[in-house]
Amino acid sequence: MNADASARLQPHARIAIVGGGPAGSFFALAAFQIAARLDLPIAITIFERKDLSAPGPRGCNMCAGILSSRTVHGLDTLNLALPPDVVMGRINVYTLHWNDQHIPIDPPDATRQVLSVYRSGGPRHSPFAPVAGFDQFLLDQARARGAQVLHERVEKISFASQPRVTTSARAEAFDLVVLAIGVNALPPAFGNLTYHPPITETMAQDELVIEQLPRAEMNSAVHIFFDQPRDLLFGALIPKGHFVNVSLLGTRLDRASVQQFLTDPQVARVIGQHPPQACGCQPRIAAAPAQNFFADRFVAIGDACVTRLYKDGIGSALITARAAAETALTRGIHRAAFAAHYAPVCRAIARDNRLGRAVFALTGASRRSPLLMRTLARALAAEAQQAPRDRLTSQVLWSLFTGDADYSEIFKMMLHPQRIARLSLAMLQEIMRKKTK
Numbered sequence: 001m002n003a004d005a006s007a008r009l010q011p012h013a014r015i016a017i018v019g020g021g022p023a024g025s026f027f028a029l030a031a032f033q034i035a036a037r038l039d040l041p042i043a044i045t046i047f048e049r050k051d052l053s054a055p056g057p058r059g060c061n062m063c064a065g066i067l068s069s070r071t072v073h074g075l076d077t078l079n080l081a082l083p084p085d086v087v088m089g090r091i092n093v094y095t096l097h098w099n100d101q102h103i104p105i106d107p108p109d110a111t112r113q114v115l116s117v118y119r120s121g122g123p124r125h126s127p128f129a130p131v132a133g134f135d136q137f138l139l140d141q142a143r144a145r146g147a148q149v150l151h152e153r154v155e156k157i158s159f160a161s162q163p164r165v166t167t168s169a170r171a172e173a174f175d176l177v178v179l180a181i182g183v184n185a186l187p188p189a190f191g192n193l194t195y196h197p198p199i200t201e202t203m204a205q206d207e208l209v210i211e212q213l214p215r216a217e218m219n220s221a222v223h224i225f226f227d228q229p230r231d232l233l234f235g236a237l238i239p240k241g242h243f244v245n246v247s248l249l250g251t252r253l254d255r256a257s258v259q260q261f262l263t264d265p266q267v268a269r270v271i272g273q274h275p276p277q278a279c280g281c282q283p284r285i286a287a288a289p290a291q292n293f294f295a296d297r298f299v300a301i302g303d304a305c306v307t308r309l310y311k312d313g314i315g316s317a318l319i320t321a322r323a324a325a326e327t328a329l330t331r332g333i334h335r336a337a338f339a340a341h342y343a344p345v346c347r348a349i350a351r352d353n354r355l356g357r358a359v360f361a362l363t364g365a366s367r368r369s370p371l372l373m374r375t376l377a378r379a380l381a382a383e384a385q386q387a388p389r390d391r392l393t394s395q396v397l398w399s400l401f402t403g404d405a406d407y408s409e410i411f412k413m414m415l416h417p418q419r420i421a422r423l424s425l426a427m428l429q430e431i432m433r434k435k436t437k
């Protein structure tokens, strides 16, 4: 590849975005916003291999579809207002189910509401009409603001004096190539580039048709379970209109794990026995960052670069897309510009994920100890009498389950002296109760 040590985007520069998922659309939207500020006309082409409005695997980017409150606020910064028909659920409570107890976790304040969406036109075997999906909404917004969208799979990205993008229909030169292909597709061939995709883990999820509960009630609550299968860290039921998404987090999980999860009587009490399955998949999730994710006239964003561990991947796609766009438009499109202004943002996410692993390890250890779980239940019940902002343990759990705070913040909240004191008291009370039984 050519050393291009001072390259900057010139008026009418051409940018190719490979992948029209959230990261690709966010980059286009942020780039147009910055270009307007700089009065710099640019031309953006988004290559997307799928029809994102189609139901099931033809259109889906495979995810539980939770938008954390900070992602929802992030959409405002791109002047995006989610149309009501894209929103499948407005979540006001997370209910923890453990040992036949139900413990409600409320948002710390009204600004922390969470939304659920579909990433495509809905589940594959749906008795209902396709729904309006989040990814298609973003892509339409990018198109409305000037992006050209080509429904073609990029087969090759090569680099000579300029990067060149090849599909079955064309081979064109661009000034900058933005890689936003996620981690669930075979990457294109890279001529002369040493990009290594992220390390991934496999997850399991299902979409079920809900007939049992009143939908209004269902659509405002996420239900969390801990009891089975064995290697489960936690499983969630996420409401989405006529359906509920089943998402499991843990190790060694597969389709059989979903079936086992659904036989838990506590789960059956929420969604009924054997609800019809409408879709299911085992997508990959990025677990460690990509290597060599930038070069002269090349940058990877979203899952193809780095994502927040297990939670709020769409939010971190917005963060990396915006940082890459800001760098490309204001600092340059050469390796040194990305190294100085983009890479630190990605490394901060990777660093925070290391703390995230510690937070999940602690959560996993608590889940395996009946005493710690009883202590947690007691502390949460005592906290319920206090004002929402003083419910320290609820705040930790809300942030952990919804993904609306960095792991470093969650870790700090976990170690808050007042919280530790309250948990210690609850544990003492649990031990005494057991002794006097």
Ligand SMILES: Cc1cc2nc3c(=O)[nH]c(=O)nc-3n(C[C@H](O)[C@H](O)[C@H](O)COP(=O)(O)OP(=O)(O)OC[C@H]3O[C@@H](n4cnc5c(N)ncnc54)[C@H](O)[C@@H]3O)c2cc1C
Binding pocket: 018, 019, 020, 021, 022, 023, 024, 047, 048, 049, 050, 061, 062, 063, 064, 065, 066, 067, 068, 152, 153, 154, 155, 180, 181, 182, 183, 184, 185, 186, 187, 188, 203, 204, 205, 247, 283, 284, 285, 301, 302, 303, 304, 307, 311, 312, 313, 314, 315, 317
């Ligand atoms: C089980 C599971 C549950 C999740 N739950 C949540 C959640 O609730 N909330 C949340 O915020 N995040 C969640 N995530 C993470 C979230 O899905 C990702 O972080 C997010 O989709 C990343 O967006 P992206 O645009 O980088 O990649 P993707 O969404 O994967 O988009 C990549 C796009 O590139 C296209 N593409 C790929 N290769 C090519 C090619 N060669 N040519 C043209 N187009 C191409 C694909 O078709 C796709 O549209 C979850 C992930 C998993 C696996």
